[in-house]
Amino acid sequence: MKLENTTNTPSLPGRSYDDACGAAHALNLIGERWAILVMRELMLGPLRFSDLRAALPGISANVLTQRLEGLGGIGALVKRKLPPPAAAQVYELTPWGYEAEPIMQALGRWATRSPLHDPTLPLSAVSLMLSFRTMFDPARADGFEARIGFRLGGEDYMVRIAKGRIEAAREAIENADVVFTGTPPAVAGAVYGGVKLAALEADGALEVDGYRTIANRFITLFPLPPKISAEG
Amino acid sequence: MKLENTTNTPSLPGRSYDDACGAAHALNLIGERWAILVMRELMLGPLRFSDLRAALPGISANVLTQRLEGLGGIGALVKRKLPPPAAAQVYELTPWGYEAEPIMQALGRWATRSPLHDPTLPLSAVSLMLSFRTMFDPARADGFEARIGFRLGGEDYMVRIAKGRIEAAREAIENADVVFTGTPPAVAGAVYGGVKLAALEADGALEVDGYRTIANRFITLFPLPPKISAEG
């Protein structure tokens, strides 16, 4: 038998820092291993337990259960039961949970400058979409409007760019100017790795349908910050 | 004897996520317990080993050693030997290390909305100064210029406000309009807790020297985000 939190009072998971600093408290809340990555995967909408496992190769069912309990306990997510007949239960961030996105953006922006960063590692579809939000450069998108669809491993996503703003969502592809079909790393290769679309298509790694000009413009909109040189 | 990293190649501390996402890589780099708090304490300039221990009650010497090694290994800080006669060695963030401040700000902003946040916990002087940078509201400081000094446990700090911008540094107090003398929690009580300066002075928790009007204006410049209500 396991200890239940019989009260509904939210409570801290695990060890905690005895520190009034907001950053320290954030680490009390979501500083445990995997917690932030679980939230990342939920950032584009609710997912089921097995979706999370699939998106986070390396997390064990055991730990995922604990993290979901912890994040639920602090009020960052809720477990919802979908209405029948699709009576699956899903985990969904609360409005406050969604507000954690700037944390991930700050982490991502900082870490991509590290020489240790290996962009060839696996990448989830959600990570790719969030990276677009993070790295989007409004100046480079001046006067550019586009609707880009992505088919990534059975899920569809839409990115809309207009008036120097970007939106990214997991949703059906509709009225897209371009549709990319392939894997997140392949798309990342084009956007961040400087790989030509033609090369990816020749490899069969990526399929690009629609306006080629728009596709080629799109992949220039997300400049990476420079790697650190000597001493930062 | 302990294993040395005989190469100078930077390397990841501990376990790592197999994930190309920037946020995941950041957690590989600084996701271990205490790492971010160590960086936080160095954010206002170099400190010695024992300064860090004092600022982080609860960290043990061996863990601090490991974190300093880890942060050094990834290029976030360097160990420097001060020139004689003050031949102490200090730990100093690299320029890239200093760039991690937005991470702490995002964490802090998000976590202060949690109902679990306990502002009565201990607070370091550096945390207080960084919180000023984080929570400063330019609109509330419109037309306000001031130089505020802080004497907090033997160290002096200056906060300068002008043209809707704020600076905070650990440095000698000079030409201050107001000087606060006391502990970080006492100052936080006035700025974030709505405690009247007169009450803190009556308790002997805080001493306020200089222009009272400026002091009273100053403590209104740092609005906290609202706590989450039902469901975020």
Place this chain on the structure above:
DNA sequence: CGGCATCCGGGAAGATACTG
């Protein structure tokens, strides 16, 4: 399928004591 319980091994963190 969608979890939760349990056991186990390894490793990171915490506490304390000790050394140059």
Place this chain on the structure above:
DNA sequence: CAGTATCTTCCCGGATGCCG
């Protein structure tokens, strides 16, 4: 002051098995 050495405790990760 600036760390090591040692010991214990707890968390993480993997495997297995149960239950709705």
